Amino acid sequence: MARARSTPPRFPRTFLPALLISVALSVLCAGVLYYLLAQQDRAIVTAHNEALERAAEDKARAVTRTFAWFTETLLGENLTEVQRAIDLHLRQGGILDAAVIAENNVIVAAKSPDAVGRRLQDGAWMAARTTQSEVVSRGIEMGRPAMTVVEPLRDRNHVVAWVRVVFAMPQDYAVGRSADDLAVQVAVYVIPLLLVSTLLLALAMRGMLSQVRLLIAKVLMEAFAPQEANTTAAARLPRFG
Secondary structure, eight states, X not given: OOOOOOOOOXXXXXXXXXXXXXXXXXXXXXXXXXXXXXXXXXXHHHHHHHHXXXXXXXXXXHHHHHHHHHHHTTTTSOHHHHHHHHHHHOOXXXXXXXXXXXXXXXXXXXXXXXXXXXXXXXXXXXHHHHHTSOEEEEEEETXXXXXXEEEEEESSSOEEEEEEEEEEOOSOOOOOOOHHHHHHHHHHHHHHHHHHHHHHHHHHHHHHHHHHHHHHHHHHHHHHHHHHHHHHHHHHSOOOO
């Protein structure tokens, strides 16, 4: 008795091509998603930091203008009063330095008493003097990023001195997610996509192969049917001889 041949399962034949196609699509989607997430993070961080710096600059301008106005009222007083005003009103932790500078570039009052009598000659200060108006600049002061605001002191519309206040830049800057964090988030979206697309493609390819087999079988049956009919008719014809 002949042993019936076992038909190998058809699903594994479609699973490997479906997996390869799904992997290729998932890798493409992962690359696009990673790029979009990185761009979104960069835009959010940039907007946050710019807003933080604008707020810090507005505050620095307001503090310097207030101090300049208060100092103008003391221009006719003894410099001791100006020094006392600095000690009283500019004690905030974010203020690194403050000084009142005469027209000859000499510091006449300062947050640090040791700076009194020193002459400023750096390029940033000289550039600020030429504008005859408020100037905001950024740089490094005392080893840390800082913002310097220079405000003129006027007497009858004539600049007689300058107020120079140095503010520490904000430290709570936002930072974007690391590459590992972005990769984890991408994997959370892509792995389910890979599994679902592999399953759907495998089922679709299995159905397509079944349809193709049926179509081929139908074509073969239609091709061999006339031959069988002719053979049967020839066999039924009477023989003479």
